[in-house]
Amino acid sequence: MEKPVLDIRNLAIRYAGADRDSVRGVSFTLGRERLGIVGESGSGKSTVGRAILKLLPTAQISADRMQFEDIDLLKTSDREMLKIRGRRMSMILQDPKYSLNPIQRVGRQVAETYMRHFPATKAEAKAKTLAMLEAVKIRDPERVHDLYPHEISGGMGQRIMIAMMLLAEPELVIADEPTSALDVTVRLQVLEILNGLVRDRGIGLIMISHDLNLVRNFCDRVLIMFDGQVVETLKASELDRAQHPYTRGLLAAQPRIGDRRKMLSVLDRRPEWSQEVTA
Ligand SMILES: Nc1ncnc2c1ncn2[C@@H]1O[C@H](COP(=O)(O)OP(=O)(O)OP(=O)(O)O)[C@@H](O)[C@H]1O
Numbered sequence: 373m374e375k376p377v378l379d380i381r382n383l384a385i386r387y388a389g390a391d392r393d394s395v396r397g398v399s400f401t402l403g404r405e406r407l408g409i410v411g412e413s414g415s416g417k418s419t420v421g422r423a424i425l426k427l428l429p430t431a432q433i434s435a436d437r438m439q440f441e442d443i444d445l446l447k448t449s450d451r452e453m454l455k456i457r458g459r460r461m462s463m464i465l466q467d468p469k470y471s472l473n474p475i476q477r478v479g480r481q482v483a484e485t486y487m488r489h490f491p492a493t494k495a496e497a498k499a500k501t502l503a504m505l506e507a508v509k510i511r512d513p514e515r516v517h518d519l520y521p522h523e524i525s526g527g528m529g530q531r532i533m534i535a536m537m538l539l540a541e542p543e544l545v546i547a548d549e550p551t552s553a554l555d556v557t558v559r560l561q562v563l564e565i566l567n568g569l570v571r572d573r574g575i576g577l578i579m580i581s582h583d584l585n586l587v588r589n590f591c592d593r594v595l596i597m598f599d600g601q602v603v604e605t606l607k608a609s610e611l612d613r614a615q616h617p618y619t620r621g622l623l624a625a626q627p628r629i630g631d632r633r634k635m636l637s638v639l640d641r642r643p644e645w646s647q648e649v650t651a
Pocket residue numbers: 387388390394411412413414415416417418419420582
């Protein structure tokens with residue numbers, strides 16, 4: 373088997389002041405593939421993503437192994453992480469509005485990101501920026517380059533965030549609900565761009581989502597999280613054969629076109645799921 377991009381074993385995370393771990397016993401590997409992490413709100417999906425990027429400075433993080441390519445994340449200093457984050461691993465968040473600086477033109481923000489990671493003149497960085505805006509299917513990149521964040525739509529903002537991230541050519545991308553704020557057609561465009569990154573550049577992609585249908589159609593494998601633990605790991609194509617009652621409950625709670633039930637079933641959570649792990 374080829375060496376994984378990421379190898380996480382027995383990860384536990386406790387927020388400062390909390391009396392229990394928000395994430396515990398989480399283990400998984402990520403190859404050059406699309407891995408979905410699903411679970412309801414508060415199950416710990418984003419906490420896992422942020423811990424991998426070491427974006428939880430006040431939380432207590434422990435693990436038997438947190439290996440990213442040639443880097444032992446358990447040993448990296450804050451200074452080293454500044455060089456790795458945004459360059460070798462990146463995160464895409466739900467709402468680009470909060471990630472873009474509102475008082476700076478978007479093209480300049482993208483170019484500055486490039487210059488932070490690579491030696492380049494302003495003209496070279498601008499040329500790279502325009503090429504990247506085109507790569508994420510932005511029509512008329514010259515015009516968009518000079519717009520402010522409030523002048524662009526959510527879908528365009530998300531594509532600009534992806535362009536910014538792409539410039540650094542990361543090996544790992546963690547996308548945390550990247551399409552939740554987008555309409556259906558723009559969502560498909562963004563997913564196709566992310567898909568291209570895995571297919572053409574061989575990156576490892578983690579897609580954090582509460583949308584089982586999206587993950588089923590988009591990902592190769594899926595981790596199901598409940599109350600801070602991974603309760604089941606499955607191939608996305610085998611989701612319907614899930615064993616764990618929580619996964620089965622999540623599937624039953626999904627609306628389906630053509631399903632004539634008047635009411636969707638409501639998930640009945642059981643305390644023993646917090647102890648019981650099947651995969
Ligand atoms: N900054 C924080 N300080 C303390 N506790 C936190 C913090 N962020 C998250 N938590 C707690 O950690 C647990 C996991 O939260 P997390 O945001 O990772 O879940 P999630 O599955 O990503 O949910 P969502 O889908 O709503 O984003 C929750 O119990 C939450 O209250």
